[in-house]
Amino acid sequence: MSSVLDVFRFRRKNTPLHRLDPRAKFAILVLFSAASLILNDLASLLLVLAAEVALLAVARSAGEWLRSLKGLSMLVAMILALNYLTLPSNRLFTALTLALRFICLTTAFSVFFLTTAADELATALEASGLPREYSIMFTMSLRFVPSLARDLQTISDALRCRGLELEKGGLRTRIRNYTYLLVPLIVYELRRSLMIAEALEARGFGALKRVEPYVELRLGRADYAAIATSCTLLALTVALRFTSLYEAFVRLQLSIFGEL
Amino acid sequence: MEAIVAEDVHFSYDGLQPVLNGVSLVVRTGEVLALMGENGAGKTTLVKHFVGLLKPRRGRVLVFGVDTREATVAQLARRVGMVFQNPDHQLFAETVEEEVLFTLRNMGVPPHEARAICDAVLREFDLARYRDRSPYSLSVGERKRLALASVLSYDPDVLVLDEPTAGQDYFNKSKIARLVNGLKRRGKGVVVVTHDVEFAAQVADRVALMAGGRVVREGPAAEVLIDAQAIAAARLTLPQIPAAAAILRERGVKLSRIPLLPGGLYAEVIALLDGGAP
Numbered sequence: 180m181s182s183v184l185d186v187f188r189f190r191r192k193n194t195p196l197h198r199l200d201p202r203a204k205f206a207i208l209v210l211f212s213a214a215s216l217i218l219n220d221l222a223s224l225l226l227v228l229a230a231e232v233a234l235l236a237v238a239r240s241a242g243e244w245l246r247s248l249k250g251l252s253m254l255v256a257m258i259l260a261l262n263y264l265t266l267p268s269n270r271l272f273t274a275l276t277l278a279l280r281f282i283c284l285t286t287a288f289s290v291f292f293l294t295t296a297a298d299e300l301a302t303a304l305e306a307s308g309l310p311r312e313y314s315i316m317f318t319m320s321l322r323f324v325p326s327l328a329r330d331l332q333t334i335s336d337a338l339r340c341r342g343l344e345l346e347k348g349g350l351r352t353r354i355r356n357y358t359y360l361l362v363p364l365i366v367y368e369l370r371r372s373l374m375i376a377e378a379l380e381a382r383g384f385g386a387l388k389r390v391e392p393y394v395e396l397r398l399g400r401a402d403y404a405a406i407a408t409s410c411t412l413l414a415l416t417v418a419l420r421f422t423s424l425y426e427a428f429v430r431l432q433l434s435i436f437g438e439l
Numbered sequence: 440m441e442a443i444v445a446e447d448v449h450f451s452y453d454g455l456q457p458v459l460n461g462v463s464l465v466v467r468t469g470e471v472l473a474l475m476g477e478n479g480a481g482k483t484t485l486v487k488h489f490v491g492l493l494k495p496r497r498g499r500v501l502v503f504g505v506d507t508r509e510a511t512v513a514q515l516a517r518r519v520g521m522v523f524q525n526p527d528h529q530l531f532a533e534t535v536e537e538e539v540l541f542t543l544r545n546m547g548v549p550p551h552e553a554r555a556i557c558d559a560v561l562r563e564f565d566l567a568r569y570r571d572r573s574p575y576s577l578s579v580g581e582r583k584r585l586a587l588a589s590v591l592s593y594d595p596d597v598l599v600l601d602e603p604t605a606g607q608d609y610f611n612k613s614k615i616a617r618l619v620n621g622l623k624r625r626g627k628g629v630v631v632v633t634h635d636v637e638f639a640a641q642v643a644d645r646v647a648l649m650a651g652g653r654v655v656r657e658g659p660a661a662e663v664l665i666d667a668q669a670i671a672a673a674r675l676t677l678p679q680i681p682a683a684a685a686i687l688r689e690r691g692v693k694l695s696r697i698p699l700l701p702g703g704l705y706a707e708v709i710a711l712l713d714g715g716a717p
Contacts, residue, residue: 339513362531
């Protein structure tokens, strides 16, 4: 559980990607996720993934990504199997493409979240005009994902200690067992969120309509370069995607897969 | 009788940073063992091995002769009851009564017996009047007692209590101390994970001090808890009575020994007042 969520957990490192302004990284995120969504073939998506992995390597975070991929493998296998079994034609090609698209998308987000601290993100969101209530809500929900995973682990530990066999049983038993897990989790998190809300207010949150940011975000040369490159590549991808050349490229791949 | 035997247990959560560095420790029935040390010393990680929630990377843990790697948590829990620090992680049923019955049902106790046990346990923990209420409507102290009750109900041979006194007022603390002593008298083995040196002085027969994933000192409570050096190395402070005795000694008062409990200090002082060595 926690390994899956690790994809999105920020770790402080000093790499060119970590130093980039969060808005520049957001541009990269938009590029990659848009490309993953509009490209509809195996080869192009592989190219997207390769670019993402290259960035992860620059950010010295490929290890974390790889580990989390292991956790996602079940989901990927499910996407692959369900599509392969239900599609009318080009089953293998399309199933592989869809599974790869899922990997590309999660990788795009993990490039962003692995290299962007929550407070940086909040500053960027506020700089682009989002009210502070919302930016705090957003960063807090990110901040509490690992806590949630840890709480879930503790609750399941406690239940197992009271003799519940969480690992065994048929589907119905398992579903029932999950309700045992969810009730304390929801109650606990609700209690905690109320406590945090009180703590925030006690520390003066919301007392002023507008607060001055302490950190001024400034776009540097590298940031402008990243944003410009992302925009150009995105425009190029969109333009190429709707040409007959792309159609021919897809047909070529389909012919390789043949009847599979 | 040896209930749990940890032999050279090594463990790490991520495979990189070791949390336990070769811990060997024995938990016996009829005895209270206090596991102490600063945050991050590995106490909770160690006790999670006692019910098989964690399995050692190297070394082994035997629970009544069974290697924890060869049993599920639910099987091991029949002999070793574990009460977690935060009751909110443990309670989920609609009513207080069901909370206790849930554990009994898992442990295979027949229904008519379970009712009787549940009644007795709820009375013992002063929770009987809440039986139809939601566990979440109870106060923190009551929730903690309910979490304890739901584990004690099925009568495991060993009890592991993680920080049982955290967040409890003095009155409830003494209540928990009495409960722990009562369990010991009934022949149970009790492991208490705690920072609270006064509580440990009250209940423990044996103390194991942990630091950096190792047991750095282990022995009878009356020896370990008065050992100023060992206590400081584990980043704890001396309990009040040995601390007071140490001050008296510094001032030149000749005590024959450093006592751990108020009764011991009282005896020393009386002996001094009576004149000469006790």
